[in-house]
Amino acid sequence: xxxxxxxxxxxxxxxxxxxxxxxxxxxxxxxxxxxxxxxxxxxxxxxxxxxxxxxxxxxxxxxxxxxxxxxxxxxxxxxxxxxxxxxxxxxxxxxxxxxxxxxxxxxxxxxxxxxxxxxxxxxxxxxxxxxxxxxxxxxxxxxxxxxxxxxxxxxxxxxxxxxxxxxxxxxxxxxxxxxxxxxxxxxxxxxxxxxxxxxxxxxxxxxxxxxxxxxxxxxxxxxxxxxxxxxxxxxxxxxxxxxxxxxxxxxxxxxxxxxxx
Amino acid sequence: xxxxxxxxxxxxxxxxxxxxxxxxxxxxxxxxxxxxxxxxxxxxxxxxxxxxxxxxxxxxxxxxxxxxxxxxxxxxxxxxxxxxxxxxxxxxxxxxxxxxxxxxxxxxxxxxxxxxxxxxxxxxxxxxxxxxxxxxxxxxxxxxxxxxxxxxxxxxxxxxxxxxxxxxxxxxxxxxxxxxxxxxxxxxxxxxxxxxxxxxxxxxxxxxxxxxxxxxxxxxxxxxxxxxxxxxxxxxxxxxxxxxxxxxxxxxxxxxxxxxxxxxxxxxxxxxxxxxxxxxxxxxxxxxxxx
Amino acid sequence: xxxxxxxxxxxxxxxxxxxxxxxxxxxxxxxxxxxxxxxxxxxxxxxxxxxxxxxxxxxxxxxxxxxxxxxxxxxxxxxxxxxxxxxxxxxxxxxxxxxxxxxxxxxxxxxxxxxxxxxxxxxxxxxxxxxxxxxxxxxxxxxxxxxxxxxxxxxxxxxxxxxxxxxxxxxxxxxxxxxxxxxxxxxxxxxxxxxxxxxxxxxxxxxxxxxxxxxxxxxxxxxxxxxxxxxxxxxxxxxxxxxxxxxxxxxxxxxxxxxxxxxxxxxxxxxxxxxxxxxxxxxxxxxxxxxxxxxxxxxxxxxxxxxxxxxxxxxxxxxxxxxxxxxxxxxxxxxxxxxxxxxxxxxxxxxxxxxxxxxxxxxxxx
Numbered sequence: 001x002x003x004x005x006x007x008x009x010x011x012x013x014x015x016x017x018x019x020x021x022x023x024x025x026x027x028x029x030x031x032x033x034x035x036x037x038x039x040x041x042x043x044x045x046x047x048x049x050x051x052x053x054x055x056x057x058x059x060x061x062x063x064x065x066x067x068x069x070x071x072x073x074x075x076x077x078x079x080x081x082x083x084x085x086x087x088x089x090x091x092x093x094x095x096x097x098x099x100x101x102x103x104x105x106x107x108x109x110x111x112x113x114x115x116x117x118x119x120x121x122x123x124x125x126x127x128x129x130x131x132x133x134x135x136x137x138x139x140x141x142x143x144x145x146x147x148x149x150x151x152x153x154x155x156x157x158x159x160x161x162x163x164x165x166x167x168x169x170x171x172x173x174x175x176x177x178x179x180x181x182x183x184x185x186x187x188x189x190x191x192x193x194x195x196x197x198x199x200x201x202x203x204x205x206x207x208x209x210x211x212x213x214x215x216x217x218x219x220x221x222x223x224x225x226x227x228x229x230x231x232x233x234x235x236x237x238x239x240x241x242x243x244x245x246x247x248x249x250x251x252x253x254x255x256x257x258x259x260x261x
Numbered sequence: 262x263x264x265x266x267x268x269x270x271x272x273x274x275x276x277x278x279x280x281x282x283x284x285x286x287x288x289x290x291x292x293x294x295x296x297x298x299x300x301x302x303x304x305x306x307x308x309x310x311x312x313x314x315x316x317x318x319x320x321x322x323x324x325x326x327x328x329x330x331x332x333x334x335x336x337x338x339x340x341x342x343x344x345x346x347x348x349x350x351x352x353x354x355x356x357x358x359x360x361x362x363x364x365x366x367x368x369x370x371x372x373x374x375x376x377x378x379x380x381x382x383x384x385x386x387x388x389x390x391x392x393x394x395x396x397x398x399x400x401x402x403x404x405x406x407x408x409x410x411x412x413x414x415x416x417x418x419x420x421x422x423x424x425x426x427x428x429x430x431x432x433x434x435x436x437x438x439x440x441x442x443x444x445x446x447x448x449x450x451x452x453x454x455x456x457x458x459x460x461x462x463x464x465x466x467x468x469x470x471x472x473x474x475x476x477x478x479x480x481x482x483x484x485x486x487x488x489x490x491x492x493x494x495x496x497x498x499x500x501x502x503x504x505x506x507x508x509x510x511x512x513x514x515x516x517x518x519x520x521x522x523x524x525x526x527x528x529x530x531x532x533x534x535x536x537x538x539x540x541x542x543x544x545x546x547x548x549x550x551x552x
Numbered sequence: 553x554x555x556x557x558x559x560x561x562x563x564x565x566x567x568x569x570x571x572x573x574x575x576x577x578x579x580x581x582x583x584x585x586x587x588x589x590x591x592x593x594x595x596x597x598x599x600x601x602x603x604x605x606x607x608x609x610x611x612x613x614x615x616x617x618x619x620x621x622x623x624x625x626x627x628x629x630x631x632x633x634x635x636x637x638x639x640x641x642x643x644x645x646x647x648x649x650x651x652x653x654x655x656x657x658x659x660x661x662x663x664x665x666x667x668x669x670x671x672x673x674x675x676x677x678x679x680x681x682x683x684x685x686x687x688x689x690x691x692x693x694x695x696x697x698x699x700x701x702x703x704x705x706x707x708x709x710x711x712x713x714x715x716x717x718x719x720x721x722x723x724x725x726x727x728x729x730x731x732x733x734x735x736x737x738x739x740x741x742x743x744x745x746x747x748x749x750x751x752x753x754x755x756x757x758x759x760x761x762x763x764x765x766x767x768x769x770x771x772x773x774x775x776x777x778x779x780x781x782x783x784x785x786x787x788x789x790x791x792x793x794x795x796x797x798x799x800x801x802x803x804x805x806x807x808x809x810x811x812x813x814x815x816x817x818x819x820x821x822x823x824x825x826x827x828x829x830x831x832x833x834x835x836x837x838x839x840x841x842x843x844x845x846x847x848x849x850x851x852x853x854x855x856x857x858x859x860x861x862x863x864x865x866x867x868x869x870x871x872x873x874x875x876x877x878x879x880x881x882x883x884x885x886x887x888x889x890x891x892x893x894x895x896x897x898x899x900x901x902x903x904x905x906x907x908x909x910x911x912x913x914x915x916x917x918x
Contacts, residue, residue, distance in 0.1 A: 050765075050766055052762070052765075071770070072765040073768050073769055073770045073771065074768075075766070076766065076767055076768025082766050084762070084763060084766075088762050088763035088766075089759070089760070089763070090755055090756050090758075090759035090763070090764075091759050092759055092823070093752075093755045093756075093759065096564070100749070100752055101752050101753065101756045101767050101769070102767055103749070104749060104753060104756075104767050104768045105767075109748065111745070111750050114744060114745055114748035114749065114750045114751075115741040115744050116741075116744065117747070117748065122562075122565060124749075125565055125747070125748065126561050126565075128749075129561045129564070168767065345873070345877065348877050349876070352880065354675050354676055355675065355679065356876055356880065358676065358679055359814065359815060359872065359876065360872070360873060360876045360877075362811055362815065363815060363868070363870070363873050363876075364869065364873065365869070366862070366865040366866050366868065367869045367870055367873070369862055369866070370862040370863060370865065370869075371866075378861055477862070484683065484687070484807070487680055487683075488680065488684065491677065491680050495676070495677070522691065522694060522695055525687075526688060526695070529684040529687050529691075530688065532680070532681075532684045533669075533684050533688065536669070536670070536673060536677060536680075536681045537670075
């Protein structure tokens with residue numbers, strides 16, 4: 001059984017078909033990348049998995065069960081975490097607080113005991129903090145722990161957002177363009193982190209990314225989309241050399257040059 | 262016949278609400294700011310005109326006082342935007358709401374100091390004259406209110422839907438920075454709109470004061486007009502008028518057919534129901550954010 | 553500036569950041585406790601009034617400052633708390649120790665009930681929706697005359713607590729201490745909520761609903777909880793207000809009170825407990841300051857000045873306009889700047905707290 005199955009999903013915005021009968025499945029423990037030109041429907045797929053959109057047709061299953069009857073906030077409880085293309089952090093809170101929000105699904109105290117701050121609440125806070133500190137260590141966020149998001153540079157915010165998703169301790173991590181707007185060095189860091197997330201933490205990664213170099217270096221399988229339709233599915237190398245993909249990226253012979261030897 | 266008269270007086274009241282609501286919507290459409298003091302603008306416009314024309318103040322001719330009051334309120338709106346609201350550029354919507362609420366307190370106080378707290382009416386040539394259709398007796402003041410409001414709404418509606426200004430206004434409200442880059446003079450546009458809202462408020466005030474009496478706290482009528490604007494759909498000019506008329510009609514009819522105390526409750530009950538079942542008004546325009 | 557060397561996670565969880573801070577707050581508390589022995593009856597009353605407004609302010613602050621939901625209708629919850637508390641005592645014969653928290657709970661439930669439809673609204677629509685609630689509550693009190701005695705109003709009985717009879721005029725010091733205890737409990741609960749997951753989910757909803765959802769926060773439920781807690785605390789303030797005023801009717805809790813409450817916490821500084829207290833100080837002191845100012849004018853000019861209607865609201869409005877234009881973070885924001893200036897002396901820079909200006913994008917897209 002696959003971890004995530006997208007089964008023949010279609011979504012329309014008015015007359016525009018944003019996603020057209022797309023099917024694929026993400027296996028446990030792999031890094032799966034979705035590539036394609038702007039407007040191909042990549043982020044829309046993420047929003048479908050996050051239940052922000054309702055598909056017109058088809059089914060989405062996580063661990064074999066359909067998630068279409070769930071509310072957006074119930075998705076996180078299943079163990080699916082995500083980041084956003086245009087960074088959606090809690091601006092008026094510190095990095096630490098942002099990461100702690102990621103622990104929301106692991107809380108067990110009710111509002112009343114929190115208002116009284118019973119010893120059990122304190123114990124739970126310690127647990128959350130420990131988990132968050134592991135993420136901080138992993139992503140080297142120590143210098144920013146008490147900084148407010150509103151004052152942080154773009155690159156750091158991008159990392160914080162990834163950290164917040166990791167704090168959730170997900171089974172499946174959705175990364176929406178994790179390297180967009182980052183420098184070459186920062187992109188390199190992202191590549192290392194994605195590999196470690198897969199190998200050390202055992203978290204399955206589904207990501208949307210434009211940077212073919214990054215995609216080729218970290219992903220196990222790649223899905224190419226254009227105009228909401230599947231172009232190709234396979235290993236990075238297979239997809240890059242697929243005629244339909246080459247055609248979609250007209251004049252982009254440089255893709256071939258970027259393939260690592 | 263009785264019912265018809267109720268309808269006409271309800272419509273006349275509704276037109277006043279509609280005019281105030283028009284001011285809200287104008288400003289909201291163009292700047293995304295919400296002017297909670299629009300009712301107090303109306304009060305101020307009425308008092309300015311009254312100060313010129315009433316015998317106990319300056320006693321100038323009515324037809325000179327009216328355009329003068331409209332111009333003064335236009336200037337007031339213009340300078341208010343220039344001096345105060347421009348500082349609020351980029352601050353959250355609610356900050357402007359709170360600012361204009363506070364401004365309303367100040368305006369009410371100032372009007373009270375200058376013109377006193379006793380209810381007064383505007384000495385207008387319209388007051389007291391009647392129009393008879395068979396058995397139906399209509400006040401000229403009420404008929405004028407309805408006519409002026411309809412004409413003004415149509416004028417503004419076509420002005421903004423047919424001219425480049427309307428498009429520029431929409432653009433500026435949706436993304437100030439982008440509009441700036443596209444060469445739209447956002448600041449001048451804002452000043453212009455606030456001036457326009459001031460003038461519309463003056464018209465509403467003059468009409469209101471010539472068919473009843475006014476006092477400084479009458480500006481609180483703005484809250485009811487605000488309800489009207491939301492009922493009609495914030496952001497739509499015809500919606501503002503529609504909402505005003507609905508509120509204007511619902512008041513006398515609920516007072517008559519339910520109980521006197523309910524004429525105050527019904528508009529807000531309707532507002533609440535509209536917000537629950539159709540959160541963005543009858544003529545709505547809201548889309549969801551893309552992530 | 554003090555650097556705290558943290559040796560355990562508790563350093564971030566505890567109520568006070570370091571010993572000196574705890575010392576200052578304990579000193580403030582000691583001063584608050586001995587206050588009745590230092591001042592006369594009149595000023596004890598004023599201090600009580602200030603504390604009641606501070607409780608109401610904290611109630612609204614949870615909703616506006618912490619969860620980012622503007623409410624122009626909180627006088628309705630003051631009214632619910634006040635009427636419920638007095639009616640429980642008068643009609644059901646419950647003692648104050650039960651009727652008072654029950655009044656808060658009833659107000660809180662009313663808040664949750666109202667939150668269910670209104671929390672789907674955003675920004676300006678929420679403001680106008682809550683405004684409608686305040687106006688409806690005012691009218692409902694009049695319509696429900698058999699219970700509320702309409703515009704004639706109700707008398708609040710003397711409080712009976714542990715065998716003590718507390719009347720605002722006869723035992724001002726006891727009433728003050730009672731209010732102080734309630735204030736402290738509310739502050740403690742407020743702080744506890746802020747440092748646990750509930751407070752963080754409030755902030756998440758305030759800053760980004762989309763990503764709050766993606767993190768598993770049930771936005772509608774969180775808003776309803778915030779509304780409930782906020783209304784409950786406001787209801788407690790309302791109950792105290794009823795006993796403080798002695799007699800109350802629908803006018804005691806009209807729309808102007810709703811607006812004043814919101815303006816108060818904005819002046820004080822949104823998003824902090826301090827803000828609620830600073831705002832309450834302004835609200836409580838302003839009428840006295842105006843009275844004193846008027847007496848001085850009378851003394852100098854030798855003419856008897858009469859009360860000018862609307863002066864108080866106008867000055868209040870003027871102060872608020874000044875703050876919004878020049879110090880949007882309120883008195884608390886100014887206080888932080890002054891404190892930092894002295895802590896860093898002489899290294900404070902003018903632009904230290906400057907944030908990048910954010911340009912408005914439409915709120916019609918959500």
